Amino acid sequence: PVIAALEERERVFSTAIGHSVSIPHAYLDSIPDSVVVFVRMKHPLNLGAPDGIPTRFFFVLIGPKDRAVEHLDALTSIARLMSDVEFRFDACVAVSRKDMQSAVDRYLKRGTVLESTEEPMIPEDVESWWPLSGVWSDLKRRVPLYVSDYVDGMNFKTLSAVIFLFFACLAPAITFGGIMGVATGGAIGVVEMLLSTAICGIVYAMFAGQPLILLGGVGPVLIFTGILYQLAQDYQVDFLGVYYWTGLWCGGITLLFGIFNASHLMRLFTRFTDEIFSALMSFIFIYEAIRAMIAIFRDVFQPEFSQQVLVSSENSHDKAFLSLILAIGTFFIAINLKQFRQSRYLTSTMREFLSDFGPAIAMLIMTGVAIYFSPKVPLDYLETPTRLAPSFIDPQTGVARDWLISGERLSTEGKLLCIVPGALCALLIFLVQNITAHLIASPDLKLKKGTAYHWDLCLIGGLIGGCSLFGLPWLVAATVRSLAHIRGLATVESVLSHSGPTHDDVLHVNETRLSGLGIHGLILVSLFFLEWFSYTPMSVLYGLFFYMGVVSLSGNQFLERLQLWLTDSSLYPQTHYVRRVSRWQLHRFTLIQFACLVVLCLVCLAPVEIMRLAFPLLIAMLVPIRGMMSRIFSDSELRMLDAESEPEEEVAHWAG
Numbered sequence: 046p047v048i049a050a051l052e053e054r055e056r057v058f059s060t061a062i063g064h065s066v067s068i069p070h071a072y073l074d075s076i077p078d079s080v081v082v083f084v085r086m087k088h089p090l091n092l093g094a095p096d097g098i099p100t101r102f103f104f105v106l107i108g109p110k111d112r113a114v115e116h117l118d119a120l121t122s123i124a125r126l127m128s129d130v131e132f133r134f135d136a137c138v139a140v141s142r143k144d145m146q147s148a149v150d151r152y153l154k155r156g157t158v159l160e161s162t163e164e165p166m167i168p169e170d171v172e173s174w175w176p177l178s179g180v181w182s183d184l185k186r187r188v189p190l191y192v193s194d195y196v197d198g199m200n201f202k203t204l205s206a207v208i209f210l211f212f213a214c215l216a217p218a219i220t221f222g223g224i225m226g227v228a229t230g231g232a233i234g235v236v237e238m239l240l241s242t243a244i245c246g247i248v249y250a251m252f253a254g255q256p257l258i259l260l261g262g263v264g265p266v267l268i269f270t271g272i273l274y275q276l277a278q279d280y281q282v283d284f285l286g287v288y289y290w291t292g293l294w295c296g297g298i299t300l301l302f303g304i305f306n307a308s309h310l311m312r313l314f315t316r317f318t319d320e321i322f323s324a325l326m327s328f329i330f331i332y333e334a335i336r337a338m339i340a341i342f343r344d345v346f347q348p349e350f351s352q353q354v355l356v357s358s359e360n361s362h363d364k365a366f367l368s369l370i371l372a373i374g375t376f377f378i379a380i381n382l383k384q385f386r387q388s389r390y391l392t393s394t395m396r397e398f399l400s401d402f403g404p405a406i407a408m409l410i411m412t413g414v415a416i417y418f419s420p421k422v423p424l425d426y427l428e429t430p431t432r433l434a435p436s437f438i439d440p441q442t443g444v445a446r447d448w449l450i451s452g453e454r455l456s457t458e459g460k461l462l463c464i465v466p467g468a469l470c471a472l473l474i475f476l477v478q479n480i481t482a483h484l485i486a487s488p489d490l491k492l493k494k495g496t497a498y499h500w501d502l503c504l505i506g507g508l509i510g511g512c513s514l515f516g517l518p519w520l521v522a523a524t525v526r527s528l529a530h531i532r533g534l535a536t537v538e539s540v541l542s543h544s545g546p547t548h549d550d551v552l553h554v555n556e557t558r559l560s561g562l563g564i565h566g567l568i569l570v571s572l573f574f575l576e577w578f579s580y581t582p583m584s585v586l587y588g589l590f591f592y593m594g595v596v597s598l599s600g601n602q603f604l605e606r607l608q609l610w611l612t613d614s615s616l617y618p619q620t621h622y623v624r625r626v627s628r629w630q631l632h633r634f635t636l637i638q639f640a641c642l643v644v645l646c647l648v649c650l651a652p653v654e655i656m657r658l659a660f661p662l663l664i665a666m667l668v669p670i671r672g673m674m675s676r677i678f679s680d681s682e683l684r685m686l687d688a689e690s691e692p693e694e695e696v697a698h699w700a701g
Contacts, residue, residue: 047071047107061094066127068120070106079108079115083145085136102127102136126152130491134536134553179306179499186495187254194256194494198557201398206533207563209404213593214261214526214564215571216586218242220333221262225518228271232284233518236433238262239572241517245508246565253504254497255482256558259530260508261523263477264329264649265660269470270518276466285446285516286454287463292513294467299474299506308498311479315687317674318667319487320603321642322480326524327601328646330594334372334587341368341425341584363422368584371411371424375588378407380595386537404592408585415582425583433572435516450516471506473661474521478505480664481522489600490531491551528597534560606635622685630678634686637674641667 050071054060061067082105089099104123106116126132126149135148222238242261250256273291277284302308342365382403386396399406415424435446455463479498486496509519534555571577598604602622609617610632617623622631648660675683 047073047076051105051107059093061092061100062124063094063098064127064133065089065094065098065101066104066123067092067094067100067102068104068106068123070116070120072108072110072112072116076107076109079106079112079119081106081119085139102133130550130552131493137536137552176304176306179308180303180503183254183497183500187497187500190494194556194558197555198559200555202534202536202555203557203560203563205398205402205405206530206560207567208402209533210259210526210530210560210564211567212405212408212586213529213589214242214246214259214523215239215568216581216589217261217523217526218568220586221267222518225262225267225270228267229274229284230278232274233270233288233516236435236572237517239568239575240433241512241520243565243569243572244517245512245520247562247569248508249504250558250561250565254495254500255485256561257492257527257531257534257554257556258481258485258501258522259526259561259564260505260520261526262518263326263521263523265473265477266470266519266521268649268660269466269473273466282459283454285450286452286459287466288516289450289452289513290455290460290463291467291470292519293510294464295470295474295519296506296508296510296513298468298471299509300503301506302471302475303499303501303503303506306499307475308479308502311483311498313668313672314480314483315671316602317638317671317687318664319480319484320601321638321645321667322664323484323524323528324598324601324603324642325645325649327594327597328642329649330525330590330597334590334594337583337587338369338372341365364424367415367418367422368424368582371415371582371584372588372591374414375407375411375585376592376595378410379404379589379592382406383596404589407592408581408589411585411588412581415585416580426579426581446516448515450514469661470519472665474505474509474519475502476661476664477524478502478522481524481527484524485527485531489551490535490554492531492554492556494556525593525597529593530560532596603635603638606631607639609635621688625685626682630682631686634674634678634682637670641670 050073051069054069054071059067060069082103084103084105086101086103089101092100094100106119108116129152132148132152135151136145139145139148218238219235222233222235225238226234245260249258249260270288273287274284277287344361344365380403382399384400385403386400388396390396391399418424435448452460478501482496482498482501486492505521512519531554534557535551536553536555537551605618605620606622609623614628626634645660645663648663671687678686
């Protein structure tokens, strides 16, 4: 009779309530006591849940009819329990009854902390402007978790992230190093960029408060370095001397920003600024990939502008189209394998493997295709240095410069004047580092170990000063690579939410230092085997760039709202901002963000290099622009459009 009653209840209406949970229940007079049975399925079932997530967890409630009220209370408690993403993750990985009990205990403990008013949930929000108070707060919070930063990373997902991000960090390092070599007249090149990426990345992974951030060369800093070189040429002074003192001033000012708690100003940066900056960094990756592919076709169809010697017309056309196939193939294989987690094919373990290693598999397949055709079709391959020595060679002696730069290359007046570009560079570093950290701390990513704005800024300042002594590139938080790092370490579930489209919802992130150490450790080792990477086609790397740019755009509400401009208003997804903000105000808010993004893109791509110095100032201007928007939007509208995360009632409405 129990099975018949449960089947009858399921025929009336599905008991799948969402979040991969179903609560079958039956009330029979023949059952003397209430019973709750918990079952976790090996393979999830599609039971038509309202959020579209296949059902994995079953809570079977049976008992006498006179205890229906108690069952309703139990149902409500279960719904609240399973709406907790951490508990769902713990329930997925539990292997024993003891593990499940520990997961419930941790859930209850989190509920107690949330209800407590004496211990704030996020202590970094408590502001104090005393010097070093922010640094001390960061260290006091993060040092006790230092051991767990290593232990939590001992799993298969960390390995997959290391392999994927190794190539994703190596390729930009070599690319940016080559561009910097051109921008600085060969003074700073690929070797310096790789060495700086490896050493700074290892140091940062070991000692940073937020080790999930990956350091790297970024477009704005590269542009700034090129402008610095041009100024040195115009005033006929030694560039490396200017670079040395500008870097010391920049590192010192950045260090002061951390000591005097300047990162408290990040409370002024909201989702409005974060979305614009994130979109800009992603578009730079996409733009560079597309621009590189266009350059290959331009060399073929407009050979008078080509800097390469083309073997024959037939081979040149084959090269262009094979390069396009390799780039598109890398992107589509990587993006489809990433989504393979949602497939019904193979086992869940194999789906997870293919999803985690998707980018690496895509690169291997397309590199194999390139090697197969390489005897017949000439391709552009990754250009790597042949020796581990400084890029700059004295034209008179033919000897490479010393690694350590002399600080006496400039006059006393020149040393002091370097404080001006040093201050501008420090402002740029401050904004890029902190905005990336702010994006990483988004509630959507479910990080639990907290941030360390002040300590990390001090660490960045010290690294910039150290790199300046040796003529190494200045590195800062690389937004796209950092977001890709987190997504590589994340456990996600596919959700068909009330807003309409399917998206990946982060359940848990393995917050570890091992991945950063592994990535940059491999880059350090690769300095001795660089010739091996010369077999990697550049078009495959362009496809990887495009993949990283596209993936990092996911979850950006600004871009989702931008799509509404071309969407039938009757088919708008029922998100919180669509339902609670008028259509005109919704589009006005998006239009302002779009205008800001266009201006920033134009400055980044400005033909006059001196105009690009305004980039950090324009990023800072986003804050007052957001402040002035309170004049044209009501407080309730801004709360919906600029919310840090989806309002709680929107997430938990299904629980009743």
